[in-house]
Amino acid sequence: MVGAGPGGSSAAIHLARAGLDVIVLEKADFPREKVCGDGLTPRAVKELAYLGLDKALPTAVRTKGLRIHVGRRDYLLEWPTLDSFPNVGIVCRRSILDQYLAEEAVRSGAQVLTGTSVATPILSSRGRITGVTCKDGRTFSAPVIVEASGNSARLAVAMGLHRMTDRPMGVAVRTYFRSPHHDEEWLDSWLELWDGKPGRSHLLPGYGWSFPMGDGTCNVGLGLPDAYRFRDVDYKDMMRRWLATMPPQWGFTENNQTEVIRSAALPMGFNRKPTVLGSLMLVGDAAGAINSFNGEGVSYAMESGRWAAEAITAAKALGFHTRKADQELMTYSTRMTDEWGSYFWAGNLFSRLISHPAVMKVAAHYGLPIPFVRQLTHRMLAHLWDGDSHDVYDRILNTLTRLAPVA
Ligand SMILES: Cc1cc2nc3c(=O)[nH]c(=O)nc-3n(C[C@H](O)[C@H](O)[C@H](O)COP(=O)(O)OP(=O)(O)OC[C@H]3O[C@@H](n4cnc5c(N)ncnc54)[C@H](O)[C@@H]3O)c2cc1C
Known part of the structure; x- marks a missing residue:
């Protein structure tokens, strides 16, 4: 694992709890600063709950939803009550959240080596990644390497996976x-x-x-x-x-x-693909997995970390380096596209439109005063609805994401 942000630590916790040997290489020492808004939506709280940590975070503020300001008007938009997500958010400083998750990875059985900056991939004669070399000269090898190093994605870049500049x-x-x-x-x-x-x-x-x-x-x-x-x-x-x-x-x-x-x-809207290249898997910001509707990335990093861990655990059971295990790793890539591809495609379009302030102004002034539009927009931007449609908002959003192409 390269990087102990929310993506890397979440993957490490899931893998270690499943009984796999995990080494996390993190260039910084904790507590380390991370430039972020520190806001966790119900999506992120759900991921914390998967880890049993949603109530455990130190110094976290709980939120009820969003208060949107447009001109002189304010709109209160509570987190929706859904089957699939809790209706609570959290605000927690990233220096605290990330250290807590990295420590939980250690408690779960992973080795976390801080102050360890990964420099280059080690490749087999067939060009498959088999390990990494660090700036201090140490080398590590593993059957699967998860890159969760954020926007820099150093290994991916070294292996030719550059970010796509046609994505936001x-x-x-x-x-x-x-x-x-x-x-x-x-x-x-x-x-x-x-x-x-x-x-x-x-x-x-x-x-x-x-x-x-x-x-x-x-x-x-x-x-x-x-x-x-x-x-x-x-x-x-x-x-x-x-x-x-x-x-x-x-x-x-x-x-x-x-x-x-x-x-x-x-890095938004899947701006680095593919997310699996041989034994290299990209998680979170390294895969450009930030929601282009709202700039949220912590939940997507944690969720993709969980999915990567599930694919690796299944691949291990099939025997690493076998064709079947490789196919199992590829299911991670398919899952990312199936789950978020259409939503991210729509988000990419949206982010282009609202980068024109006049468009944002018109949409906010004429759309938000209408309660139905307000609620629909809230759920769409926060990516919060039930897959089994329970109300009209679910139905509209499920239909739209079924019809849209994938990013
Ligand atoms: C100003 C700002 C505000 C934001 N606000 C929010 C918000 O409120 N809510 C939200 O959900 N998202 C927010 N985001 C997005 C969010 O910060 C990211 O999506 C999230 O941090 C991604 O997690 P990650 O684990 O993929 O990567 P990161 O959090 O970037 O973690 C990557 C880790 O890898 C380490 N690393 C990097 N290179 C190497 C290397 N070569 N060797 C070893 N380790 C390495 C880094 O030190 C770091 O610890 C914001 C982003 C910005 C810039």
Whole structure:
């Protein structure tokens, strides 16, 4: 396993609990910072529940849903009550979440070697990956290597799996502010960002957020769905211009800012494929598995980690390096496409559209006031509905994802 983010650690926990020998190589030492919004949706809470950890996380704030701000209007959108997902979200600092998951991997029986940066793949004479070389010269070999190293995906790149530039690549910036809103039960999101007086200045592309950390601060950020279109933009300056327009009660002032603004990429909509190449499997951001509707990636990293672990466990039972075992590993790739392909295809289209601020403005102003459209959009953007249709929203979303092509 390369990388102990949520994808790598989740895969490691599942594999170790199934009795397999697992070594996780992680370049950083914990606790390590990860630039993130720290928001976990019910999808991610469900993955934590699979691991028996949804109630165990230290210092986590529980959320009821989203509070969307459009112009002067606010909309409360509770997490839907469904059979397939809990109706609760969590906000937890990534330095805490990721360390906790890595420690759980160790408790489950995996070896986690921190401060170990993987440099290159070791290939067989037939070009199949058999191990890795680290920057410090150590080598490791394994019948299957899971790359969960996030956006860098160093092994995949070395093996010719470059990201597809026709798929969206987002970018997001975030910092923390002391704020009276630090312990609310809602994830706040702004869909219309102005760089001055609303209606009399420029509309900025993207969306803003403030997530309650429960420790006196909020995680505040700005996400842009299409970084290729905004290559020359100074994202941090854009965030400062937006924050300068925020009402004073939020407390987003320089005096309250507790950290510098940091940015990172959002590889979305399956922008790196195939997800299985011989014995190399890509999980989470390494596979470009961020939801292009909303920039969420933690749940997809954990879920793909679980699926990879299930395929590897089944392949082991068939005997690694046999044709049947290889076919079993390939089921991971098929499962990713079957489960998320159509949804990600639609998300890729959506992210292109809303990267035009005028489109976002019209959709938010004319769509969200209609309760039906609001609820449907909420479920679609959060990827939260039941596969066995229970209501009209499930039926519409199941039909749409059945008809759409796959990403
Ligand atoms: C500003 C911002 C806000 C976001 N907000 C949210 C949010 O609120 N909710 C949400 O669900 N998602 C959010 N995301 C997306 C989310 O952060 C990612 O999708 C998620 O971290 C992916 O998990 P991962 O395990 O695939 O990769 P990562 O979390 O990136 O973990 C990869 C790990 O691999 C290690 N690594 C990298 N290279 C090597 C190497 N060569 N050798 C060894 N180890 C290596 C890294 O140190 C790291 O620990 C946000 C992203 C950004 C940029």
